[in-house]
Amino acid sequence: MTNTFPISEDELKFREKISPTFAGKKFPIPAPTISPEERMKRRTAHRNEQYLHKAKSCFSGKPLVSIYPENFQPSPRFRSTGALKICSRDEWFSDLWDGMDYGRDFDFSRGFFEQYADLQAEIPRAATVTIGNENCEFTTGTGYCRNCYLINSSEYAEDCMYSKLIQKGRDIVDCSYVYDSELLYECFNVANCFDSKYLQNCKNCNDSWFCKNCISCNNCFGCVNLKNKEYYFLNKKLPKEEYQKKIAGLQLHKRSSLEKLRENFLQFTKKFPHKYAENLSCTDCTGDYLLNCKNCRDCYDLEKSEDCWMVWVGGGNRDVYDCSNMYVKAELCLETLGVINTFNTNFCLYVFNSNDLWYCEQCFSCKNCFGCVGLRNKEYCILNKQYSKEEYEQKVAEIIEHMMKTPLGPLLEGGRQAVEWGEFFPMEMSPFPYEETLANYYFPKQTPKSPCQGTSLENEQTENIPPDKGDRGLIPDEISKTDDSISREILVCQNHLTPALLRTRD
Secondary structure, eight states, X not given: OOOOOOOOHHHHHHHHHHOOEETTEEOOOOOOSSOHHHHHHHHHTTXXXXXXXXXXXXXXXXXXXXXXXXTOOOOTTXXXXXXXXXXXXXXXXXXXXXXXXXXOOOOTTSOHHHHHHHHHHHSOEESSOEESOBSOTTOEEEESOBSOEEEEEEEEEESOEEEEEEEEEEEEESOEEEEEEEEEESOEEEESOEEEEEEEEEESOBSOEEEESOBSOEEEEEEESOBSOEEXXXXXXXXXXXXXXXXXXXXXXXXXXHHHHHHHHHHHHTTSOOOSSOOBSOBSOOEEEEESOEEEESEEEEESOEEEEEEEEXXXXXXXXXXXXXXXXXXXXXXXXXXXXXXXXXXXXXXXXEEEEESOEEEESXXXXXXXXSOBSOEEEETTEEOOHHHHHHHHHHHHHHHTTSEEEEEXXXXXEEESTTOOOOGGGOSSOGGGSTHHHHSOXXXXXXXXXXXXXXXXXXXXXXXXXXXXXXXXXXXXGOOGGGGGSEEEOTTTOOEEEOOTTO
């Protein structure tokens, strides 16, 4: 079976554009050796968005909520076995440790990735990947959020729960891909919406229920493909008083009524044509779920971006190729995952407010670093060791030359040998089991498990839970008849038959 894939001229030009110069010598980034899909699989295998585990701080011994499985052992291909060092976010940013204390010289008798893995194993990891949050302990992949619970991949969210990818939102529950919106429940891919429930692919809609592909609609119920409408019920115009009376008679306060309405709406949507792609306000773009983008090719779930290729999830990007989860002004990046406000960061993982980084992870406000982990406010560092500008330029040039000679994997078709330079971190260096990574959702090796299985209850045996906990008939049909005692119960998820807790706030 051949593994052939096209390489566009634009991609080669971009690689040439960002190829670095060190010590007066330019180091071209070679053409990719695996397909775009395999590159994304390799990259997203380093991201766990929603599975949470129990852990203990390596500094204080206090219990933590962590994205890292405590007993997981990464592949011994690149590092020796041993538990990861996990600490709280506050401890990570404290004076308890300094990433520079782990600095070391580069050993030219060994490969770069092998040495980098050794450094990774020694550096403490914050239990979750967050920045600038307040009261958001049970979240990861979040930045500048406040009072949020079990959300991921979000920035500037407040009072939100059980959601994914909120970009500037407030009071949002059970939603995904929400932009600049407030007071939403069970919505998917919406922008500038307010006080609405069960919307899909809608923009600028308010006070609406069960709508799909609607733009600038207010007080609409069960509508599809409408623009600039108000007081519509199942795509039919009603007088304001009649609309309000009809809504009042639907018993929207009952779960049983909502479930019937949802099924009826699903059947109703099948009567209408569907757009080829959910792209809004885009110019010269290909992909899906794009918003206010220009010249973006093969991109998905992207907003306010320009001149990007094969970018999955993000916003505010420019000149970004082959990347995932790129947020808030990422520019000139190649093969990078999980950043906020970066410039010229390449082959990196989770770097923030930084520029001119190569092969770095968990670095904050850094620039001109190569192969570093867990640094803050540093410059001209290699493997966490400080150099002068001149020493840095010379040493990086020598390391890249070494990487260009270091084989990575077996021979490719046609006898070409992949080398370390120009390749992302191998999948075997991931600190997560594959089934808990984002890669398993895009390219499943097995059926993704319920997020409940990755929580602190993952070792709970469902057979020891009383059978009545899974009986939906014991859960009141109306929220007004549900008291706070339910927050002390263990309920069984009907879809996955795994236990879950409810918080009083829910």
